[in-house]
Amino acid sequence: MHRIKITFRVLVFIIAGLFLHYVLPQHDIVKITSTEIIRTDFSSYNRIFYAQPDSGAVEQPTRDLRLINTDKKKTWLLGFIPRDSTEVMVYRNEDTGWIWPPYFKFDSSDLQAEAASAARGESWAVVTHYGWRVRWASIYPNAVAVRLVDGPDVRIIPWFNIFFFGFLIVGIVFLRAMWRQFRERTVDPLMDSAEHRFDEASAGISEKKGRVSRWLGTWRAKK
Amino acid sequence: MSFIRLLLFGFLALSVVYLSISVYSRSVRREKLEKAWAKDNPGRTDLAARDAFVAEGIVAYNASFRPKLIGLVYIVPTVVVIAIVYITNAN
Numbered sequence: 001m002h003r004i005k006i007t008f009r010v011l012v013f014i015i016a017g018l019f020l021h022y023v024l025p026q027h028d029i030v031k032i033t034s035t036e037i038i039r040t041d042f043s044s045y046n047r048i049f050y051a052q053p054d055s056g057a058v059e060q061p062t063r064d065l066r067l068i069n070t071d072k073k074k075t076w077l078l079g080f081i082p083r084d085s086t087e088v089m090v091y092r093n094e095d096t097g098w099i100w101p102p103y104f105k106f107d108s109s110d111l112q113a114e115a116a117s118a119a120r121g122e123s124w125a126v127v128t129h130y131g132w133r134v135r136w137a138s139i140y141p142n143a144v145a146v147r148l149v150d151g152p153d154v155r156i157i158p159w160f161n162i163f164f165f166g167f168l169i170v171g172i173v174f175l176r177a178m179w180r181q182f183r184e185r186t187v188d189p190l191m192d193s194a195e196h197r198f199d200e201a202s203a204g205i206s207e208k209k210g211r212v213s214r215w216l217g218t219w220r221a222k223k
Numbered sequence: 224m225s226f227i228r229l230l231l232f233g234f235l236a237l238s239v240v241y242l243s244i245s246v247y248s249r250s251v252r253r254e255k256l257e258k259a260w261a262k263d264n265p266g267r268t269d270l271a272a273r274d275a276f277v278a279e280g281i282v283a284y285n286a287s288f289r290p291k292l293i294g295l296v297y298i299v300p301t302v303v304v305i306a307i308v309y310i311t312n313a314n
Binding site: 052055097098099102103104105106107110144145177178181182185 | 225226228229243244247250251253254304307308311312
């Protein structure tokens with residue numbers, strides 16, 4: 001039982017962690033090499049890793065997808081430890097609109113123009129994105145913003161994530177306090193009175209049982 | 224259409240948060256009042272007077288500014304969303 005509990009908790013933790021890793025913004029230091037548009041036919045399993053068509057457009061089974069091709073600086077540990085080597089990274093560039101995840105991005109076309117402009121020069125840029133690159137399922141991270149920087153050694157402070165996790169911890173502590181208050185003030189008194197009633201009822205049953213068996217006893221042969 | 228859906232579900236979710244925080248806050252206040260009564264009147268078993276004291280405190284709490292602060296539950300997320308819309312889409 002103890003082992004099942006631990007396994008369950010670890011599973012929940014991993015799933016929540018993966019979810020946050022997919023949804024929260026991350027920053028990559030890149031050199032944008034080109035931009036392009038490809039026609040995309042979604043399959044049932046990779047459809048959820050794409051956003052909707054541009055807000056204001058209609059949903060079709062097939063549509064064009066804006067891509068940003070880059071050379072990305074490799075990192076260790078979610079971007080905290082920089083490395084010297086680079087790798088190829090491709091971002092998609094889609095509106096999230098008013099729908100999940102809540103980036104409220106409507107400016108894909110403008111972002112594509114910014115990326116195209118950055119691709120003409122040799123300058124480095126910081127791409128804010130969410131999502132994963134999964135080659136075998138043709139899934140791309142979604143670029144949210146592009147910011148030109150002086151060089152590849154720029155220091156990035158993830159303000160949003162700092163505030164997000166701070167707020168998450170406060171929220172969890174508050175929820176726990178609420179739950180404890182609810183248990184102490186509402187559930188426990190109810191349980192106490194229910195227990196009391198249960199005690200009374202079981203006392204009544206045993207008394208009745210006593211009466212019945214005593215009556216049965218009058219039919220038994222006397223020793 | 225998706226904007227209306229966001230408004231609707233956002234309003235529902237925030238209402239759940241608002242109601243739970245209201246109930247929680249009132250419950251904490253009631254507990255505080257009960258403890259204050261127990262401290263000021265040790266050993267007194269007049270339950271009617273105790274209930275009247277607590278009810279009076281709850282009425283004063285309802286009229287005070289504190290419960291109105293819980294309305295921030297609606298305002299803060301709206302402001303945050305507007306800020307995110309601006310920051311994401313401004314050039």
